[in-house]
Amino acid sequence: MSDKLHFSLVSPERELFSGEVDQVDAPGSEGQFGVLPGHAPFMTTLKAGVVEVFEGDARTRLFVRSGFADVTPQGLTVLAEEAINLDGFDASASKTALAEAQDALIAAEDDHEKEHLTETITYLEALIAAA
Template structure:
């Protein structure tokens, strides 16, 4: 059995998860990151995606829309800009976020701002394809 560690998933609205887990997969801005007990201390930003939490032989998935992860050898805390269990995702909210990102691309005043908006739109549409059936 894998060694466990303390995991917290926090959004501005509420604490979604606070439990001992075996592993957590985080959608880091530099790529997916699997966290297990005794992980090296790390702090990373996260992009829109799915956080997969494995505990007691089950995996729960949560959709996050950015934020930060603070990883220590005995704990991991994800501070999400917004988070919800994948079963509770609101299609209309996701569609609104995608539309807002498209508008941000159209309204971009410079190349750098446009590139950031395009990257965010890509992340949202990838997330949409991963969690919502066609």
């Protein structure tokens, strides 16, 4: 058994992280979970939240919108719908987008549009809180 866990986080745009780490904590759809080297294999969906990567004394925080986590004997792979590295992240644009989405929701008449805007608002609120 290795002393390190291979972790990779990929979004449609690019690979945000790949390397050997000590531990990864992630926001599973059924609750927060942690993965250490030698973890039993499993697969789960992710909800919007922070993936924390621990390597020695260093900690990296990555926000995922949603996705899948796959733990295998080779390591942990996260396939995220959208992912943002929170190190140095400026939430001002997200705050502006949140205000715009809230205004659009008030004016929305179509149920599909309301549902989409509600999902966007929930995502932006979680991102701003994590930042």
